[in-house]
Amino acid sequence: NAGVTQTPKFQVLKTGQSMTLQCAQDMNHNSMYWYRQDPGMGLRLIYYSASEGTTDKGEVPNGYNVSRLNKREFSLRLESAAPSQTSVYFCASSEAPQAFSNQPQHFGDGTRLSIL
Amino acid sequence: QQPVQSPQAVILREGEDAVINCSSSKALYSVHWYRQKHGEAPVFLMILLKGGEQKGHDKISASFNEKKQQSSLYLTASQLSYSGTYFCGTNPRGGNKLVFGAGTILRVKS
Numbered sequence: 001n002a003g004v005t006q007t008p009k010f011q012v013l014k015t016g017q018s019m020t021l022q023c024a025q026d027m028n029h030n031s032m033y034w035y036r037q038d039p040g041m042g043l044r045l046i047y048y049s050a051s052e053g054t055t056d057k058g059e060v061p062n063g064y065n066v067s068r069l070n071k072r073e074f075s076l077r078l079e080s081a082a083p084s085q086t087s088v089y090f091c092a093s094s095e096a097p098q099a100f101s102n103q104p105q106h107f108g109d110g111t112r113l114s115i116l
Numbered sequence: 117q118q119p120v121q122s123p124q125a126v127i128l129r130e131g132e133d134a135v136i137n138c139s140s141s142k143a144l145y146s147v148h149w150y151r152q153k154h155g156e157a158p159v160f161l162m163i164l165l166k167g168g169e170q171k172g173h174d175k176i177s178a179s180f181n182e183k184k185q186q187s188s189l190y191l192t193a194s195q196l197s198y199s200g201t202y203f204c205g206t207n208p209r210g211g212n213k214l215v216f217g218a219g220t221i222l223r224v225k226s
Binding site for chain 2: 040
């Protein structure tokens, strides 16, 4: 059982380049999330998708876009990468929308992104 | 808006106990607890939904004081495997986003 799969695991970009981080879950979960994790700051929500066909901004959405391609897949795009976006990115999923918050979130292994 | 966790870091010897606190400036609907080992993904520990609710998971338990807007995680008779960073995530009443604290680093030494 794979759970939440993120690709790639590591990536180095130059400032101004674009890229898409991929996330897929095989647990038939309704809700999916993208977080970034920086030292000493915990997990900060970038965007989330409560259900297929919907997306909404989190705490730190600037510089990012998302696509909920289908129920399984939720991608995060950096249109013009900046050094401030160097971080570890985690995708997560949960059975219920976050508003009800009574279901655990299952995290992928993360993507370590460096922007030079 | 980010919940405040304390302490920031704690070092224990095997068998010792620890308490990690999580406080919010807003009223809370629920509190989540997760543990993350270095270089790995956060792993779910437990969710507390009601004021005063306590849950347990092996020798790890938690309480939720809704009136005080805080939760505490209790680790008893700590084991080496308990080492990692512990995060609380809070859901303010009426809010639709889970907000995580900065984390508490726990290191258990033999």
